[in-house]
Amino acid sequence: MAEATPTLAPCSTQGGRVGAVLAYPGEVRCRVVPLAVLSALYACAGPPTPRPATVAVGSVSPRPAYVVSARPSPPRAAPRTVPSPRIVTLSQGAEARCGLDETGALWCWNRMSFERAEDGPRGGFLRVTEGGTHGCALDARAMVSCWGNNDSGALGDGSTTYQAVPRPVVGLGPVASVAGASERTCAVTLTGDLHCWGKTAWGLLGDGTLVDDGVAKARRVAGPPILRGVASVGVGPYHTCAALTDGRVSCWGGNLAGECGFTPVHPPTPRPTFVTHARDVVAVAAAESTTCTLDKQARVRCWGRLGDPRGAKIPSFGGAKPSPREYPLPPAERAVELGVGGGFACARTAAGNVFCWGDNERGQLGDGSTTAREMPVRAGLAEPALQLAVSYDEVCALLAGGRVSCWGHWRRRDNEPASSVPTPVAPPEE
Secondary structure, eight states: OOOOOOEEOOBOOGGGOOOOEEEETTEEEEOOOOHHHHHHHHHHHOSOOOOOOOOOTTSOOOOOBOOOSOSOOOOOOOOOBOOOOOEEEEOEESOOSEEEETTSBEEEOTTSBOEEOSSSOBSOEEEEEEOSSEEEEEETTSOEEEEEOOTTSTTOSSSOOOEEEEEEOTTOOOEEEEEEETTEEEEEETTSOEEEEEOOGGGTTSSSOOSOOGGGGGGGGGSOOSBSSEEEEEEOSSEEEEEETTSOEEEEEOOTTSTTSSSSSSSOEEEEEEOTTOOSEEEEEEETTEEEEEETTOOEEEEEOOSSTTOOSSGGGOSOEEEEEEOOOOTTOOEEEEEEOSSEEEEEETTSOEEEEEOOTTSTTOSSSOOOEEEEEEOOOSSOOSEEEEOSSEEEEEOGGGOEEEEESOOOSTTOOOEEEEEEOBOOBO
């Protein structure tokens, strides 16, 4: 018996995709057929005969469709995420967007989500500092290893060769802390001796050298210490300050804005010089053109330049100010940690609150605005911070459970706006 000849009729395919319908006598079969076959059927059966669509009350009538494509492609799978690492310590220094997990491996969040760092520790380290183009970390033996750019000898391995894997600093024994800035690193030994190596311009190494001779100073770490009895060191891109165990502060390097704390402000200071107005200091932080200290009474003082470089947003901030100014926190708050960025500073209190002041063009104060503040304002963290990391125009806080929240210009995707409120770092993508 000869098969009935089908006629063409319009209909809607499932999923809203364009499809083909063949109408046989007494029945309708919906089939997806190639465009070439459809053309042949057109030639034999003539143009398609429309048929009324059955529409339920209150529904939308489907649009007639004819075969114009082959099998639909599968939907594109969304990026898969994996659990976030449990960060136990944040990077200190010029870079606020990195930290170590429980195994001592380095993670960074340059693009809003956790990523395993391409260079640096894969495990076995306890603390880390990032100098912008290089990093250094302490292991369980309190020994320092460094990686990254080494043009000025900032890795301390006696060479100027780039290193992707951490290499031990030569001639340096166990240390209590390490801090890095652009092309330079300083470390405080367990006995309180301070050693610095790397870039030598502006008297940055504190040994009297003003000319940048690079690699020769990569071996400076093996020489005599710059200072003894050091409790804390703050390393900025152009100057360094150290807090001593007796409460005094000594600074050296560039002093264009009075960041070294003494006059005259313009000539660099190539050797450590005591800051006469700093007393009873237990911690010091330095960055760009600013130095801040925390004293035994938990008072915060800063000198140099805060606010934008011209002082336009906060007139009292403009110009070089080698004399200190106190930045009081609310009476119930006691500062325990300091961080200094580009024209702003932050303090973490014993209660886990974070207060910031100064320039706020990128929302780096975390108060939901971009308004510069002359006095400390509280960042909008929803829970207590366990640690603070501050860089040029961003701040990150370590929270319970190894989570991290950041604000300011930490979201570095193209055309990505800065965040003026603390924002959690997203889980890594698979």
